[in-house]
Amino acid sequence: MTGSESAAALFRCCEHLTVRVAPGHLDKVFDFFTRTLGLPSPWMSRNGSFTSAGVALGNVPLEFLQMGPPRPGTPPVRLFGLALEPTLPIDEVPKALRARGIRAGGAIPMQEQVEAGSLRTLWKNVYFDDLGGSSLWLQLFLVMTRRKPRTVRKPQQLRGALAWRFFNRTFTKGMLSAVEYMSPEEGHLRRMERLLGETPGPLGPLGILGVDEVVMMSREPRRVLRAWSAILAPVTPTEAGRFEFERGPALRVISGQAERLDELVLRVQSLDTARVFLAERKLLGSQATGRLSIDPAASSGLRISLIA
Structure with missing residues (x-):
């Protein structure tokens, strides 16, 4: 901005x-x-x-x-x-x-x-x-x-x-x-x-650098996007429904079967390092290109993904 x-x-x-x-x-x-x-x-x-x-x-x-x-x-x-x-x-x-x-x-x-x-x-x-x-x-x-x-x-x-x-x-x-x-x-x-002082990261064995985005799910994503466009104006969303703040994590609106705050996407220093740590402790969830997730059973049901 x-x-x-x-x-x-x-x-x-x-x-x-x-x-x-x-x-x-x-x-x-x-x-x-x-x-x-x-x-x-x-x-x-x-x-x-x-x-x-x-x-x-x-x-x-x-x-x-x-x-x-x-x-x-x-x-x-x-x-x-x-x-x-x-x-x-x-x-x-x-x-x-x-x-x-x-x-x-x-x-x-x-x-x-x-x-x-x-x-x-x-x-x-x-x-x-x-x-x-x-x-x-x-x-x-x-x-x-x-x-x-x-x-x-x-x-x-x-x-x-x-x-x-x-x-x-x-x-x-x-x-x-x-x-x-x-x-x-x-x-x-x-x-x-x-x-944290002047050196806030990377944090913990996952090497967390920060929250990249908070994902909000809605059955009516177009309407919710319009509302958040009004709330956060003059900021406008990307084509992926992502709003960037002056600092800190972004907010992204997606289509889904519920109305809720759905997921945290954490940015880590290295996906390979994070993968090894999670796999060794049987905490690794799904995997996709450039993205991992923590097994929700380990995080008490919270949906947490990792990107680098």
Whole structure:
């Protein structure tokens, strides 16, 4: 992108990716990434009903978010969230998205209680659609968050089975958001960059250089491409449906039988080295010219491909 395009864009990069993990599954998937694949972890934190653990993928952090029980019939571990870093102040993002024809909620603060009973805002999220086939529950949630008062009187947390049922019906396909962290709070991306320093790769025995792209599947790829063209304008997709950010991983929209974030494509230093490592440990999945995959059985069902 040119400098003028960057100034006009609403988002500069993917701040972090999120994998939703059902209770009881965090240790296995986290150990696979940190012990088997040897990736460093920038953070591990617990906040009420959530546990958040991160791994560094070079150019973007991957957050494992252990939450309440998922909707019946959904995988216990799945690629779930895409959080974008805006170029505008977060409070201006909802209006900017809606001006582009995108359903968006208001800027929701995540707060913690400090001394004397006052509240400190850690970060703000703006949730939006388009993973395709938005549900009425999601539309209702976006409207509700737009109508929230600017000052939240107490920290909001999901509690109880009823709250989780609402969450699961709202974010059936995944969770898209913009995020801004309030100083001195560090975001996930900044934590990772500080941990890795000036030499972010190659990482682990696979020699990971970064995430090349996040693949989004849709039954209506043309409609979703049009929506993302509006979200990311003036950036336009390639013929393969790939959107390039100012930095970090790209986003690619493909045709498929579901509406979801489908796959991570990692760039490695050497496919031969990665192939040997995976084969020796019986972790090797499918192989094609210039591309390998990790056996989903080893990665708790996550679809991960490797390219060089």
